[in-house]
Amino acid sequence: MAMAYGPDTRDREHRGAGTGFGAKAPVTRFLPAPLRAPLEGRTWRELLYTLLSFPLSTVMFCFSITMVSMSAGLLVTFIGIPVLAVGLAFCRGFGVLERHRARALLGVEVDDPERVRGKTGGAMSWMGSILKSGVSWRHLLYTLLHFPWSTFTFVVAITVWSTGLTALTYPLWFWLFPLFGGQGGIQLYGDETHREYLDTPFELAVAGGIGLVLVMAAPWIVRGLLVVDRLMVTGLLGPSTLATRVSELESDRGVVVDTAAADLRRIERDLHDGAQARLVALAMDLGLAKEKLTDDPEAAARMVDEAHSEVKVALQELRDLARGIHPAVLTDRGLDAALSSISSRCTVPVQVSVDLDTRPAQAIEGIAYFTVSELLQNISKHSRATRATVDVWRAADRLMLQVTDNGRGGASPESGGGLAGLAERLDAVDGVLVVDSPAGGPTTVTAELPWRG
Incomplete structure (x- = not known):
């Protein structure tokens, strides 16, 4: 889809390609x-x-x-x-x-x-x-x-x-x-x-x-x-159209499989390096405290207190990991509450607007949530923005997401990185990612997903 979306949340007017960072300058023609x-x-x-x-x-x-x-x-x-x-x-x-x-x-x-x-x-x-x-x-x-x-x-x-x-x-x-x-x-x-x-x-x-x-x-x-x-x-x-569609589905299936494998590796790494390591250290501390319980009760109490603090940190890491897999607030209260929750953790003020009469399919809802989550992370890490907006609405049988910030611009999925991976994930479900990010900003990223209610 070769559309570009302006900074206004309902502006769907075509603005032309080649406005992003690194686009080729138009060739000057001297003759009509x-x-x-x-x-x-x-x-x-x-x-x-x-x-x-x-x-x-x-x-x-x-x-x-x-x-x-x-x-x-x-x-x-x-x-x-x-x-x-x-x-x-x-x-x-x-x-x-x-x-x-x-x-x-x-x-x-x-x-x-x-x-x-x-x-x-x-x-x-x-x-x-x-x-x-x-x-x-x-x-x-x-x-x-x-x-x-x-x-x-x-x-x-x-x-x-x-x-x-x-x-x-x-x-x-x-x-x-x-x-x-x-x-x-x-x-x-x-x-x-x-x-x-x-x-x-x-x-x-x-x-x-x-x-x-x-x-x-x-x-x-x-x-x-x-x-x-x-x-x-x-x-x-x-x-033929059927053969082309089969080829696209095979490619999309490969992207979905690779994405799922990458997510499983990330979860395993987070468990191994985070909560699992803390729980191992906690077990060792509790073992030492048990040995000191009769000889030095005060030292044992201090060690139990430290272990208690480690338990709280491990529980928080497990909650964050569970939220990264699928947040409970998204399942219970929908996109409005879930996007407000992740927006509150962004380093810049974010205004969220969700205009949906009904909820889409759970899979589409989850993809929309993680799309906005990754875009807000990019804003926090790279954009140098002072404010951002998130707008969600339904257009016919499509779920539209638009994230805008007033940062330095220059973002492009063609250069690889997170935006390129995000575009591949959306394409795997017949979605589209459009980036309008001229040098100097502002940056407007629009994602379009099938509704599938």
Whole structure:
């Protein structure tokens, strides 16, 4: 989601990317876009893509039609099936070429679909896999649909560019006609008694003006036509939506597993280095006190008193650890009370506003709590802020969290660290983390989670 959220808690207006610390400065352009387009490398790459599409699509269209027709005619025998499988395999190979061509000339990033693998590794298994693959049939459909469209775009591009360049440069080579052609210029009309040529200064100027307009319009015409090519490449030659979603879920599952393992290691480390160490020391002190109980009751009493203090510290550490796993106040009283509790422990004053009619699912509520907790810890450690706000509200089927501070800014999840890990955790549950933190502040971090009530 490419949205940025302003400092106001209800401001969802798009503020544009690149405002954070380390963003690239905008490039200064001296010419407006209409005048700059014919000179840009992108324009000539798109024209090259259009010119190459016609011969490539013609070859693949003829090949696909031939293979499909041949396989249909041979279906009465077994030969038709392998012929169709080979044809589909060649279509997939053509798709590889088209994806590379789209990346290089159009800048379209399309992931490669899954490769066809037979379950048993034999020829029959491979044929069955390629015939059952929806990707193979989408590649075949691409070869059939792309041919008429590439023919149309080729004709339009050649016509517009050749006409525009001819008319634009006509005043420069007008002298060639009477000198070498024996006529007075480009002939507009002619019969046995009368002929009209473009030969007056006014007509030359009009022709050049028309050519200039066509040359400036040609890149945009071709670019508009190539929108269809981009849609066909991404829609027919890329992985299916289901395969993409499965890949995302596998990645998210890995993030969840790694996060759970990291949390378990943290809990084990906190228990080992904190409460467990104190309880071991407490047991040793109580053992010594027991030995001194008859010989030196006063020393034993002092040791018991010290042990009592250690018990209180150990209990507090265990409470903090339990609160870090899942706070009881969140379970009992919800986000409003839980966020107010962690805000009171922040080193800067925090204003909390929770506008929820009902409570979301416990898992989402827990993620929201720990998200705000980590963001407030970042404010305490790194922001140098003097105040902060926490706002929580529901927007349709999404739970929105926004944490703002007036610190030094410059925070970015792209630099790694806590924000990057937090973004991965939210992404694992179809959530989004948006950071708006220009150098000098203020910093606004917005988290969006599914409601799942």
